[in-house]
Amino acid sequence: DKEIIKTVTVEFDSFVINHRVEVFGKNSNNKESIELFWDKGLRNTESNIVDEVSYSLSSIGINKKIENISLSPKALSDKVDKQSFEGADWAAIRNKYFIMAMVPEQSGSASFESSAYYLNENALVPSYSASIKTLHASSMACDVFLGPLDLDYINELDTYLDRIMNFGWFVLQPFSRSVLWMLKFLHGLGINYGIILILFAFIIRVITGPLTKKAHESSQKMQALQPKLQSLQKKYKKDPQKLNQETIKLYKESGTNPLGGCLPMVLQMPLLFSLFIVFRSTIEFRGAPFFGWISNLSQPDTIINLPINIPIYGDQIAFLPILLGITMFLSQKISMAAMDPKQKPFMYIMSAFFYLIFNSFPSGLNLYY
Helix, strand or coil, X not given: CEEEEEEEEECCCCCEEEEEEEEEEXXXXXXXXXXXXXXXXXXXCCCCHHHHHHHCEEEEEECCEEEEECCCCCCCCCEEEEEEEEXXXXXXXXXCCEEEEEEECCCEEEEEEEEEEECCCCCEEEEEEXXXXXXXXXXXXXXXXXXXXXXXXXXXXXXXXXXXXXXXXXXXXXXXXXXXXXXXHHHHCCCCHHHHHHHHHHHHHXXXXXHHHHHHHHHHHHHHXXXXXXXXXXXXXXXXXXXXXXXXXXXXXXXXCCCCCCHHHHHHHHHHHHHHHXXXXXXXXXXXXXXXXXXXXXCCCEEEEEEEEECCCEEEEEHHHHHHHHHHHHHHHHHCCCCCCCCXXXXXHHHHHHHHHHCCCCHHHHHHC
């Protein structure tokens, strides 16, 4: 005695598909429960499965509050049990660069869950399911967005779905959004993304240059004071209060601020973290070439593939991290000229560690650094 009509509207040149379900019949007096269900998540698209899984999750938006679940499976039995929420504005599933989002015309009930499956014999990945449900209604209309995590397209849905994108902590988001806007603006002028990254390096250097110089000068003053500070520590080692007084007096007489080297660097951190977040995860770099062997700024600029996967380092040798390691070593060698010799090995170890972890980072991020 019921008739169910489902209308699917696909618009040209759009990532949004509208689903409308209507129930007709003498027993359909607003007592229906209509559910739109997305099963098995989004298939992985990137070669670095571990990196992509770290970005994958399912989310539900409720009155501008977002609930998330994520899963990094170690066994096929790993899962996240089904969770449901009332008054949901949307439900979504994302991986690193793409998203599926269900945005109903009217808020309703939403749920999500996750389980594990083998993408191939070596890769165990999460699979997310999500649904939107209306209660006590004879119809439901819902837009389904299936496309790239691109701010311009996401904002066309006129909702707060953009908050699912990776812009970092709350304090970093204004910086991250500004960095992304500048990237897109410069590319809109016809400039290659590789050139834009080099321009960014100069722009950021100009902005942070005075702070970096101030931190370096303060660091040099502190290094020059080390012999006197050590002398005071020996002289007043049994009198902490006197040692503190004489230390403060020495700082005042020399015009040195012990925090002078740290504060300028701390002020730069929100901007530097934002650059790292955006350059590592923005879809704008996906498939974007620079020149020569750098054909994809979202992937390492691999020059040799290795037969094994080395922990931390990866299964390839990339050129830009080698260049980064050399320049970092030379920069530290110059800046550590007056440093305590006992501290130098630790700094060199840090350079080597950065080289190791940056080997698997996107070439766009390495090009900037």
